[in-house]
Amino acid sequence: MSYKPGVCTFCGTGCAHLLKTDNGSVDGVFPVQNHPVSRGRLCVRGWNIHELLNTPERITTPLVKKDGALVPASYDEAIGVLVKGLADRKANAAEEIAVLASPRSSNEENYLLTRLARSVWGTNNITLDSDSGHRNSLDVLAAGTGMAGMTGSLEELRSCEYVLVAGIDITKQNPIIGSEIHYAVRSGATLVTVDSRKTQIARLSTSFLQARPGSNKIVYAAMAKILIEENLVDFDFLKKHNDGFEGFANSLGALRDEDISAKTGVSMDAIRAAARGLAAAKSAMVFFSSGISGLDADTISYIYNLFLIAGKVGRPGCGVNPIAGINNLQGGYDMGVAPDLLSGFRPITDAKAASAVSAAWGAPISAKPGRGVHELLESGASKLTALIVVDHDEGIVRHAERIKTIPFVAYIGAYKNPFMEYATVVLPIATYIEDDCTFTNTERRVQLSKKKADAPSGVLPGWKLLSAIAEKSGSKWSYASSAAVMDEIAKITPTYAGISHAKLEGTFGMQWPCDAKNPKGTARLSIEASKTFTFAPVSGSFEVPKPTGDFPSLLMIGKAQHFWHQNNIMRKTSIPLREYNTTLLLYPDGYVDITADEAKAAGVRDGWPVNVVSAKGSMRVQARVTDEVGPGAAYVPYFIQEMISEFLLENVDILKLGEDATIPVRIEKV
């Protein structure tokens, strides 16, 4: 009986698996039929996770840089280097020290990392890598509903009557959630996809609204406007539960009917049908991408408000659902990994919460929010001199030049990666199968993953390593196990109050809030629990990017969808890596998606080299002729970073915007 149950740790779906672990090698994986979300399925990543877990590219010993080269050291020596490096900067820690945490780390690890940063190193500059989109989602939902997470429950998806997929390539990003949506449709639900690209889920939709790049927001605003004009607003619901409807309704006045189709390229009839369908359905959910880039806050606000006026928040089968691409992105925020947050998504300026936290930690913490690590890396003026990075993905590689100039860099991780070379000191940790730990999936489901294998000889699990660092810094922590860390999390985090390893054991997880009132957790936000829902403030601006004569096409940059392509851990697998890179075999120079008409106009065929020219620069890639993009649109996958990075660097301001940001370009035959 060598198959042992656990959780897939690639994406935020949190599918259950059985891992075949024999003699230190992971020789296979199998899905779990009774798991309420994954129900016996895994995606291409999940089915091959043992390839990652078996990689020889583990960091198996601490390393310290001596004479420009990393050499093996003992933990004691390496921890000493780290502690000294940071102690030297303690006086000015809030300016000089920053911590880049990982959305892959377990809850226990991330919680302790915030404790180290805030109470031992004295800095609030702590950020999750690849975070921006999810933070936007959580801000909107926390302000509107009080729940800083997905308001719906994936278990209810199969019985949901209406699903709106808002620009997420979900069958690629979180395939098993995509599968649940597909099942809902096959059982009779209406599926409306709004996107600028014809994704797989668009093909499986009842109705696909292909909006021009940069205009998706207008479609959601228009749907809201139609509901109001046609008197399809759920007034009963709003009377009881809303705050701010009038203001939102008024702001829609700026959107003129005659502009809607012109700006989005979608017919009014199609938008009207989508809006009416939403109003008529008893239950409805919306899914959008979160993390890496995700949507901008304004678009999320329109989506959320649309669902409020349709009365589709807090009811059975309903949900506003930001979907985390990475396994523990949600858990990272729950643990307070952000410059301005404590665990449970409470502002660090909340004096009562802060004093409970510092009492538990036996040390003061600063109430002044820190700064985001990416911001510090980007700003030439920052005084950053020490950077601690945990298990990073590729997000910070674009700061490579800046990182090289930082005098003290520490890396904590399980797997080797190119980033190690920048480090002054490297500390290995165990992987998730080598200790007990918890992860929180995109629907707030906290799941326990039990130890199944021993770490390479001498390598410490995260909680032990972080405790050892604290101890050497003069703070004695007294956790006896990772379960004890969770006990402390529960003690100081209201949403996790009822969670413990013992309670999670043998279950498929519990969804927070889990507390005295909800001892079994809370599958879904409910109207009963939250009296008022507040409309999100919106910009009222419906500008769309305008192509010009010189640059007639709008270029989309695929980030979230292609995240896995350039991902450091994917590179340690064989089959998923091969699958993510197959397109490169046909288009070895990278590609730009254009329509057949566009190709004809440029005088090129599929596979031919083209220049993609913007006002700021140009890049040479191959044309991929496809029906996935609409007229006047072009698409470049960000994963071919090596090939197009210069071009994107010239347009770096665009990269920072959400998924729906575009660059005007023209396509030229080479």
Added chain:
Amino acid sequence: MYLIKKSDVLRLAEELGKTHDLYGPFMEPATKQAMFERVGKAADIDLAAPIPALPPKHALLPHYEKILAYSYDKKTQKVDLAPIYDDRPKALFGVRPCDLTGILCLDRFFLGQEFLDEVYKYHRKNLFIVSQTCVAPFKQCFCVCCDGGPAASEGYDLNLTDLGDTYLVEAGSEKGKKLAEAMGLAAADAKHQAEKTRRIDKCITLFDSVATDNKAWISRVMNRVTTGFIDEAVWEYIGNQCFECGACSFVCPTCSCFNIVDLPRKNGGAHESDRVRTWDSCSYEGYTREAGGHNPRKPVEDRRNKRFFCKLSYSQSKKYLRPGCVGCGRCQWVCPGDIGLPNVVTYIRREIHS
């Protein structure tokens, strides 16, 4: 033909366990899922467990297996190649008829063609198979549509049939007969044989009310699949729903696609590597695409088409000496796109009718 008391049946497994690695069905305690895996002791086996989530294929074709170790000595420029063959005696106890049929298909693929697969051959060498007749189907079964069950007719060393208080034990090989004799099993007679037939017939009648998840009238579509006259729109409809997860191949008792990679040895020296063989799938784009070249089966619908050609065409059946699907229903279970073989058969039939 022999008899063994129901309460004694695991003694057979115990006996086999003395000389073999023992595999069998059991309920995995934490997930309450039926698995077919190596067990610690005979008593762990639960013959009444439902059809296991994974077929016993992994005992012969593991998900992830080192098959060759090699090292290169830089000084002498010598390459040292050491194939890793696994010929441990293994006993598969309580194999369902569909899964046994699956093993026979694998045998024909790996051992019956021009190229003999050495690694598989060693796995197979000392295998002892104890199958069991299904006296009732499970929800997703449709073995009766493709002659994969509910009773085994060949390929076992011993076959068990639940007759109530006793099991009928049939020997299908000399090895099997020797074990039955050595255990001193009582002889069975024609009456017991008749009772077995009655129970199989009963099982078949139960399909209507119990095996309700899937039906797949495969004979109706085989001609169509072989001639390739299926409308492209049907394949497109099917292909659009494929999530390219590979699961259908992994859980299929007859699927044999594999991938080979060479990896630096874990904790090994600079010039030591392992060659690893892993499960692969025709649904994966990269499986069929050659570097720098043009992929003969680029669009996903063509790859789906390929899978069902493999399962349902006459040409492929010639290799297996039967259809490539044994009717276990697992692909329908695990498919995120809801296009397991039974649904695909339905879509093709629908097209024939229109």
